[in-house]
Structures are given as structure tokens and as C-alpha cells.
Amino acid sequence: MALKVGDLVPSFTAKDSNGIIFDSSTVIGKKPTVIYFYPKDDTRVCTEQACSFRDKYEEFTDLGAEVIGVSGDSSTSHQKFSEKHQLPFTLLSDHDKKIRNLFGVPTALFGLIPGRVTYVIDEKGNIRLIFDNLSGKIHIEKALQMLKKIV
Secondary structure, eight states, X not given: OOOOTTOBOOOOEEEETTSOEEEGGGTTTTSOEEEEEOSOTTSHXXXXXXXXXXXXXXXXXXXXXXXXXXXXXXXXXXXXXXXXTTXXXXXXXXXXXXXXXXXXXXXXXXXXXXXXXXXXXXXXXXXXXXXXXXXXXXXXXXXXXXXXXXX
16 A cells, blocks of 8 residues: 555665664654655666755755655665765665555556655655656656745
8 A cells, every 4th residue: 555645654764875774763753854766776867866866955954854765776786876976865775675665656667667756754754745757857846846835
């Protein structure tokens, strides 16, 4: 059952790019949060999307928001990707698809690749926006628009 707008995001844990266990309850329910699911580190569209979040990161933090990227890549892959592109936000490894399944993120292109979906979550932990689109860059603008409405 996929999470939908208005739902409270359940707690989850995952390894970050440093191999450290990240607990969602340290952020979700405490501050606005943007969680974006993407298919793969260092692919063209995923890199464009991550770099767009990086380039606008200050706008997110000025609104008090945290940005978290999630894909099935390993912590080691995330660390290399993050360092290569100087990403200032957390990347989580979802190798077992637990987080993707928890949120109900669909697959794209006839089930061939993991979907690209962005969730904007308010400071109480409720989902305020779900944006599902294969284009990477538009996710950033949609997330910022919603954050500006809710903070």
C-alpha cells in the first residue's frame, strides 16, 4: 500500500554514504523534509537531479528543510557519487528496497527501472506532496514550491 498525501511517514533506518545508520525519526516529524527516490548514482538524469538539489540546497536549508536522496546503490557508491559532485545532503542506501516499498514508490518504464519520486514532508511528518516524473530537474522546483507554501 503506497503512502499518499496526508499520510504520516513511518520511521525507517538505512545506511548513509558514510556507512552510518540513519534513523528517520531524527529528522521526520522535527523539520520539513524532502525525500527523493532516484534510480542510480552517476547516471545522466540522476546526476542532473542531484546537482540541481545541490545547487538549490541553500534555498531548502533557508526554509528549514532537510534533503535526503534514496537509491538502491551501496553506501560506497553513494560516497563516491557524493564526493564527486560535492553533494551537501544525505544519501541513503536502499539495497533491499525496504524504504522504496515502505513509501510505495513505483517502478518506471514497464518495471525496468526504479521510479523517480519526490516526497515533501511537513514538520509534523505528514506528506504534503508526491511528485512522480522521470525528468530530474523539475522535482527541485516542485519541492521548493510546496515548501514555500507550508513553512
